[in-house]
Amino acid sequence: MANFPKFRHAASGIAVMSVALLAFACAKRPANSGLTTSEAAKAVYVAPGQYDEFYAFMSGGFNGQIGVYGLPSGRRLKTIPVFSQYPENGYGYSEETKPMLNTSYGFIPWDDTHHPALSQTNGEDDGRWLFINANNTPRIARIDLTRFETDEILEIPNAGGNHGSPFMTSNSEYVVSATRFSVPVPNTDVPISSFKKNFRGQISFIRADQPGKMRIEFQMLMPGFNYDLARAGKGKSEGWFFFSMYNTEQANSLLEVNASQNDKDFVAAVNWKIIEGCAKGGILKNTAASYVHNFTDEFTRQAKSETITSVPQFEAKECPGAVYFMPTPKSPHGADVDPTGEYIVAGGKLASVIPVHSFTKMLKAIETKAYEGEIDGIPVLKYDATLAGEVKNPGLGPLHTEFDGKGYAYTSFFISSEVVKWKLGTWEVVDRVPTYYSVGHLMIPGGGTMKPNPKYLVAMDKITKDRYLPTGPELTQSAQLYDISGDKMKLLLDFPTEGEPHYAQAILASKIKDKQVKFFKLAESKAAMMTRSEKESGVSRDGKKVHVRMTAIRSHFSPDNIEGVQVGDTVLFHVTNLEQDWDVPHGFAVMGAQNGELLIMPGETRTLQWVPRKAGIYPMYCTDFCSALHQEMQGYVRVSAPGSGVALSGTTSKGPQAAAPKAEAGPKQKQK
Amino acid sequence: MPKTARILVAVAALLMCVGYVLPLWRVNLVAPQYPEGLGILIKVNTVVGVKEQDLNSINNLNHYIGMKHIEPDAIPELRYMPAVLGCLVVTALLIAALGRRRVLYAWSVAFLAVLVAGLVDYWKWGYDYGHNLDMTTAIIKIPDMTYQPPLIGSKQLLNFTATSWPASGGWALVLATVLVAVAIWQSFRLASPPRPVA
Numbered sequence: 094m095a096n097f098p099k100f101r102h103a104a105s106g107i108a109v110m111s112v113a114l115l116a117f118a119c120a121k122r123p124a125n126s127g128l129t130t131s132e133a134a135k136a137v138y139v140a141p142g143q144y145d146e147f148y149a150f151m152s153g154g155f156n157g158q159i160g161v162y163g164l165p166s167g168r169r170l171k172t173i174p175v176f177s178q179y180p181e182n183g184y185g186y187s188e189e190t191k192p193m194l195n196t197s198y199g200f201i202p203w204d205d206t207h208h209p210a211l212s213q214t215n216g217e218d219d220g221r222w223l224f225i226n227a228n229n230t231p232r233i234a235r236i237d238l239t240r241f242e243t244d245e246i247l248e249i250p251n252a253g254g255n256h257g258s259p260f261m262t263s264n265s266e267y268v269v270s271a272t273r274f275s276v277p278v279p280n281t282d283v284p285i286s287s288f289k290k291n292f293r294g295q296i297s298f299i300r301a302d303q304p305g306k307m308r309i310e311f312q313m314l315m316p317g318f319n320y321d322l323a324r325a326g327k328g329k330s331e332g333w334f335f336f337s338m339y340n341t342e343q344a345n346s347l348l349e350v351n352a353s354q355n356d357k358d359f360v361a362a363v364n365w366k367i368i369e370g371c372a373k374g375g376i377l378k379n380t381a382a383s384y385v386h387n388f389t390d391e392f393t394r395q396a397k398s399e400t401i402t403s404v405p406q407f408e409a410k411e412c413p414g415a416v417y418f419m420p421t422p423k424s425p426h427g428a429d430v431d432p433t434g435e436y437i438v439a440g441g442k443l444a445s446v447i448p449v450h451s452f453t454k455m456l457k458a459i460e461t462k463a464y465e466g467e468i469d470g471i472p473v474l475k476y477d478a479t480l481a482g483e484v485k486n487p488g489l490g491p492l493h494t495e496f497d498g499k500g501y502a503y504t505s506f507f508i509s510s511e512v513v514k515w516k517l518g519t520w521e522v523v524d525r526v527p528t529y530y531s532v533g534h535l536m537i538p539g540g541g542t543m544k545p546n547p548k549y550l551v552a553m554d555k556i557t558k559d560r561y562l563p564t565g566p567e568l569t570q571s572a573q574l575y576d577i578s579g580d581k582m583k584l585l586l587d588f589p590t591e592g593e594p595h596y597a598q599a600i601l602a603s604k605i606k607d608k609q610v611k612f613f614k615l616a617e618s619k620a621a622m623m624t625r626s627e628k629e630s631g632v633s634r635d636g637k638k639v640h641v642r643m644t645a646i647r648s649h650f651s652p653d654n655i656e657g658v659q660v661g662d663t664v665l666f667h668v669t670n671l672e673q674d675w676d677v678p679h680g681f682a683v684m685g686a687q688n689g690e691l692l693i694m695p696g697e698t699r700t701l702q703w704v705p706r707k708a709g710i711y712p713m714y715c716t717d718f719c720s721a722l723h724q725e726m727q728g729y730v731r732v733s734a735p736g737s738g739v740a741l742s743g744t745t746s747k748g749p750q751a752a753a754p755k756a757e758a759g760p761k762q763k764q765k
Numbered sequence: 766m767p768k769t770a771r772i773l774v775a776v777a778a779l780l781m782c783v784g785y786v787l788p789l790w791r792v793n794l795v796a797p798q799y800p801e802g803l804g805i806l807i808k809v810n811t812v813v814g815v816k817e818q819d820l821n822s823i824n825n826l827n828h829y830i831g832m833k834h835i836e837p838d839a840i841p842e843l844r845y846m847p848a849v850l851g852c853l854v855v856t857a858l859l860i861a862a863l864g865r866r867r868v869l870y871a872w873s874v875a876f877l878a879v880l881v882a883g884l885v886d887y888w889k890w891g892y893d894y895g896h897n898l899d900m901t902t903a904i905i906k907i908p909d910m911t912y913q914p915p916l917i918g919s920k921q922l923l924n925f926t927a928t929s930w931p932a933s934g935g936w937a938l939v940l941a942t943v944l945v946a947v948a949i950w951q952s953f954r955l956a957s958p959p960r961p962v963a
Contacts (some may be wrong), residue, residue, distance in 0.1 A: 612818075646825065647825065672825070673818040673821050673822065674818060674821075674822045674825075675801075721829075721905075722829075722904060748901060748902055749901050749902065
């Protein structure tokens with residue numbers, strides 16, 4: 094297409110148009126894929142009614158959620174609300190789910206999700222749970238993958254920006270939280286300029302394999318740096334954890350300059366098994382703190398929030414042999430461990446090489462005390478003593494690396510906007526493909542575990558510019574799918590993503606899809622305000638509170654005529670979906686509700702709080718198209734002035750009502 | 766009765782016991798909205814859903830057309846059926862033990878009568894459910910439309926394709942019938958030719 098301008102001068106208008114069309118068509122061919130359009134299309138085509146091979150869980154970044162996609166099609170399947178209220182299904186709006194978003198700062202309706210982590214057994218993703226971090230108000234959530242619901246959230250005290258989180262150990266013993274911002278511990282009012290004196294970093298290990306009992310097992314106080322990303326050791330490095338960090342300059346302003354001064358920052362090697370030993374030896378101090386633990390019981394489905402008032406803490410130097418610093422060039426982002434556990438690959442954002450540390454050499458350096466110094470009692474190993482090799486001239490801006498289990502590593506380069514494949518051991522670059530544009534993290538299913546499934550690679554791009562139909566100033570985010578089953582990486586597909594995925598996990602669908610809960614059994618429900626049958630439905634008053642125990646079944650609510658509510662009352666609609674069938678949720682909405690709506694799964698009870706502000710008639714209806722007579726699934730609430738004599742009642746007609754005008758003909762149901 | 770016939774009757778009796786464990790009849794309902802299907806199983810003493818909630822779901826759907834709820838406790842035949850089957854099994858075992866040919870003939874008439882009565886009864890219940898609709902509560906009213914499931918085979922009922930067919934226990938009874946027929950044929954064949962005078 095280099096000759097394009099020449100043609101334009103020479104050709105007639107029609108020729109210009111056809112050449113222009115050709116140019117357009119060429120530009121839109123998958124670049125450098127080595128595949129024809131039809132080959133690429135076939136590789137990602139999942140026929141109607143067929144399933145994708147993988148589930149992909151992509152963090153939503155600033156939307157605070159998780160997007161679930163199928164691979165290879167890139168079709169979006171679901172949004173799992175985690176740290177953000179979600180109007181679509183009432184998460185964070187219903188009385189049952191509000192406590193999930195409670196923190197020591199009060200109710201927080203939003204956060205910034207970054208790094209999903211699947212639970213593992215023997216170093217392999219097992220599909221039980223997914224964990225994800227809240228970066229802004231530091232928290233870690235656990236999502237149950239039989240329901241695709243957030244079940245548990247633990248706040249992390251003494252953290253500022255929970256970025257290095259929640260990476261997973263090989264048997265789901267722990268997920269970690271490494272603070273991005275150092276802050277005073279405990280957090281107090283000090284001059285920002287006293288950073289070096291007062292600000293601390295910390296790394297917390299959180300018990301992950303006991304649903305409902307996520308807790309901080311130990312919190313290790315570290316020097317006041319910025320902690321970035323992490324990866325657990327595995328195989329031969331089982332028992333260790335590796336954390337990248339930057340701003341070892343300890344700058345507190347204009348970090349883009351001031352935190353880029355040191356030639357090398359660090360990767361910290363942390364031995365959690367040694368720390369477990371130290372903990373048994375009694376080094377942990379239960380230090381005063383205030384943070385919350387939120388948990389939803391499977392049977393009551395009511396989230397509860399409890400405040401925890403202490404955290405087991407220790408200074409890193411108090412547990413000898415637990416922590417070592419490995420000097421690593423230029424503000425490393427990823428600290429990624431290969432499937433054998435031998436190599437720790439660091440992505441120095443500003444480095445001209447990819448340095449790779451050797452676990453074996455690291456152990457030897459520790460043994461021979463090949464130290465170049467000490468920081469706060471933590472030994473700093475010599476760079477050359479741990480270095481296995483450097484990938485030379487790999488690209489610009491290496492960020493994050495995953496592995497295929499066949500001896501190759503794949504590193505994302507933000508600045509040169511590409512994925513580079515290189516060989517472990519020889520450190521030679523064997524392939525590179527462009528990304529559109531500026532890839533952040535990349536992901537291979539299982540690519541951070543001992544057992545990668547190296548069929549696909551997903552690049553999560555930070556910039557899309559001209560790749561999609563424009564949508565005003567804010568453009569969609571994008572993922573790109575590459576086939577990595579052969580020697581050369583081949584671009585297969587661009588697909589738009591929700592929010593801004595920072596990182597993702599993917600797992601064979603067969604590990605999850607047959608374990609899905611289809612509905613909640615009414616007989617097993619322990620929801621306090623559930624209504625087992627229409628006969629039990631009704632209304633009751635408790636001072637200024639009106640409880641409506643309502644049932645929903647195709648295609649009516651019971652009660653559907655409510656009277657006797659007064660301005661000044663708080664009405665609580667406890668709606669039980671009586672269906673016991675898959676894919677029959679009902680919705681519930683009432684006019685003027687300042688809260689949200691409910692989406693109630695079969696067998697579930699959900700509660701909407703409603704405070705009517707003026708007298709009148711308020712329609713209510715089912716918001717989820719449930720049946721042929723969904724549009725008939727509606728009712729009314731009559732709201733009267735305070736002190737009015739209208740008796741409280743909740744009724745549903747039991748059969749055909751007489752034709753108008755005999756409107757009172759329907760037999761009344763029991764009143765409470 | 767020849768020995769093989771006696772063995773066949775004994776085996777048939779044991780096969781009939783399968784009817785206590787496995788369902789006799791199965792009605793499947795498949796619709797665009799129910800690609801996985803809903804179904805009911807008729808057992809010797811009750812009616813259950815193929816999946817735990819199927820009966821509940823079918824009853825819920827049936828309110829649209831004014832059909833009665835299928836309530837196993839309201840079907841008295843299901844209370845007698847285990848005893849009837851038990852009598853047939855015990856008498857068949859006695860016949861196998863005693864080897865009385867004419868008793869076998871009589872038994873087989875009774876057995877056939879029970880099978881036919883069962884089918885007729887099933888048809889009658891199907892007719893009742895399918896025709897006696899409560900038109901005051903029915904939401905979907907289609908003139909002349911009835912919802913009787915087929916006795917055997919498939920039939921389109923609005924958006925549902927209903928298929929009615931013996932289930933595993935039912936097939937055991939069918940097989941028992943075949944074995945008894947063979948036993949009768951053998952007994953008959955040996956009995957018929959004029960006996961040579963010794």
